[in-house]
Each structure stands twice: as C-alpha cells, then as structure tokens.
Amino acid sequence: MNPTTTPGAPAGPATTAAAAAAAAALVPAPVPLTAVPAGADDRPPADAVARVASFVGASGADVVLVADAVIADALAAGGAASAGLDAADALRPALEAASQALGPGVLGATRAERAEEVVGADTEVFALQHDGATLAWFGVRRREQPAGPVPTDAQRHAGMRVLYDVEMTLTAEIGRARLPVRQVLDLVPGSVLELDRTAGSPADVMVNGRLVARGEIVVIDESYGVRITEIVPADAG
Structure with missing residues (x-):
C-alpha cells in the first residue's frame, strides 16, 4: 500500500492512548473493543502475527496491531463483501486511524512480523478487550530521533554564504x-x-x-x- 500522510497533534503519552482507542474502534471484530493499558503479563503470543506500519513524523514509531485471530470470524461472516480481503487490508484503516493521533507525518506500508519481534520492553501496549477479556493488542514502539536541533532557515542561509x-x-x-x-x-x-x-x-x-x-x-x-x-x-x- 502507498504511504499515508496523517494530520494530528504532537505525539506523547496521552496521544498513545488516543491512538489505541482509535484503532480499537476500527478493528473489524464481531464485538466492540475497548483499549486499556496492558499489564506486564498481558502480551500477545510470541508467534502471533503482528501487523506493523512505520510512522515518520516529529516522532518516529512503529504502530502495531495483533488482531488476526479476532477478525477471522468477522472476515468469514462478511461473505462477498470480504472476498479477497486479507487481514492486512482489514486492519489498515485501524492503523491509519491510530497514526492520526500520533501527529503530522507519514504512515508506511503494512508488513507482517512475529509479535515477539515488535512487542517488547520498549513498546507501549494496550489490550483490546470486550467485557474484560483481551481479544487483541495494540502497541506503539517509539524510535529514537536524530540528536541535535533542526537547523533554522537562517542557519541554512548562513551555511550557503560560502557559495x-x-x-x-x-x-x-x-x-x-x-x-x-x-x-x-x-x-x-x-x-x-x-x-x-x-x-x-x-x-x-x-x-x-x-x-x-x-x-x-x-x-x-x-x-x-x-x-x-x-x-x-x-x-x-
């Protein structure tokens, strides 16, 4: 899929929760899901398929959804409307909605990885629950930004004076x-x-x-x- 440009507010802890809520609302599950901070022992199975898209903006992050199992029944029940629609396509709207809460930037193509490779100690994880039971997971793994301030226009022009x-x-x-x-x-x-x-x-x-x-x-x-x-x-x- 082509990268998607997203508007929004600057990234931070509050926006991560907003991103999780936005994703939960658009996961095509048979029941409504609510995003809650996941406990240390509430993590997806290591070999579960994680749908991941890289977000590049004022802050960099990987946006993660582990929800293939919960959407399988919904896709099967969709009949002709879901024909040819795989899990990556079905979860893409949820990833895009989540990225809008992370700030202005670009969301890259969706890729599949093992959950253990993208959900670690450096990942903020939310459990997507229904009636207290966890059915899927959402996560944001922050990436370090280059050190140092971004040069201003005046500094860029000053560097051109030698020419x-x-x-x-x-x-x-x-x-x-x-x-x-x-x-x-x-x-x-x-x-x-x-x-x-x-x-x-x-x-x-x-x-x-x-x-x-x-x-x-x-x-x-x-x-x-x-x-x-x-x-x-x-x-x-």
Missing part, C-alpha cells in the same frame, strides 16, 4: 524550434524560424540549464533585460 561569490550562467529563452538537419543547413540571413510560443508569452529564465523563473523581455538603455514575473518551484524545474 555567494560562485558565478553561474543565466540564460533567457523565448522559445524553441525543432528542425531537421536539411533545414538547418538551408538557413541564410533573413530566414524566419517559428518558435513554440506565441507573442507575449513569458521567457524562461535558466540558471546553468535549470528553469528557475519566468519573466517578460524589457529594454534597458538599449540592452535587453528580463523582468521576473514568476519563480518556478524547485520540484517543477
């Missing part, structure tokens, strides 16, 4: 034309070439061959210039 005197070639392009070699060889003074743009269209401003802006051609003291009218985003150049 300020580096010269680059700027070119203004008003249009292009594709010609066969025969026509190029036939060019003589007075030949007119039709470009791929209409009169009045903006010129492309290229830096070292990369499109960075668009503008209109102007004349300044008998020299041509370009008045910038649009900055092209980096990912569009």
Whole structure:
C-alpha cells in the first residue's frame, strides 16, 4: 500500500492512548473493543502475527496491531463483501486511524512480523478487550530521533554564504524550434524560424540549464533585460 500522510497533534503519552482507542474502534471484530493499558503479563503470543506500519513524523514509531485471530470470524461472516480481503487490508484503516493521533507525518506500508519481534520492553501496549477479556493488542514502539536541533532557515542561509561569490550562467529563452538537419543547413540571413510560443508569452529564465523563473523581455538603455514575473518551484524545474 502507498504511504499515508496523517494530520494530528504532537505525539506523547496521552496521544498513545488516543491512538489505541482509535484503532480499537476500527478493528473489524464481531464485538466492540475497548483499549486499556496492558499489564506486564498481558502480551500477545510470541508467534502471533503482528501487523506493523512505520510512522515518520516529529516522532518516529512503529504502530502495531495483533488482531488476526479476532477478525477471522468477522472476515468469514462478511461473505462477498470480504472476498479477497486479507487481514492486512482489514486492519489498515485501524492503523491509519491510530497514526492520526500520533501527529503530522507519514504512515508506511503494512508488513507482517512475529509479535515477539515488535512487542517488547520498549513498546507501549494496550489490550483490546470486550467485557474484560483481551481479544487483541495494540502497541506503539517509539524510535529514537536524530540528536541535535533542526537547523533554522537562517542557519541554512548562513551555511550557503560560502557559495555567494560562485558565478553561474543565466540564460533567457523565448522559445524553441525543432528542425531537421536539411533545414538547418538551408538557413541564410533573413530566414524566419517559428518558435513554440506565441507573442507575449513569458521567457524562461535558466540558471546553468535549470528553469528557475519566468519573466517578460524589457529594454534597458538599449540592452535587453528580463523582468521576473514568476519563480518556478524547485520540484517543477
């Protein structure tokens, strides 16, 4: 599955409980589930299948659901509506709902792991219960973030100052034309070439061959210039 971008509030202990509650509400179990903090002796079987998705945001974490057993009956009872739907697909909405409580970020694809590999001492575990009986488990395993503060925009610009005197070639392009070699060889003074743009269209401003802006051609003291009218985003150049 494709990664999912999720909005939300900053991660913390309270949001972990909210994430567990959100997951419990969307696990397709035959009975409603309630998320409660799991005791030290309330853990999924070591060989149980855990559905895991990595969350990347202000805080990093693995979001875990061990619920294949409890949803098996629900999938079987779904008939045609559940045909072709496996446990990973059935639990994906619950994982996505849980990730929304962890803060802004991206939730990666769902993968299957053994429960003992992802539910350990570093995992916050919630039991998903009905009438006091644990039927499934939800967990969040935090991952360490890189040490040190994130550089500010001012710091990034300061680091660029060493490049300020580096010269680059700027070119203004008003249009292009594709010609066969025969026509190029036939060019003589007075030949007119039709470009791929209409009169009045903006010129492309290229830096070292990369499109960075668009503008209109102007004349300044008998020299041509370009008045910038649009900055092209980096990912569009």
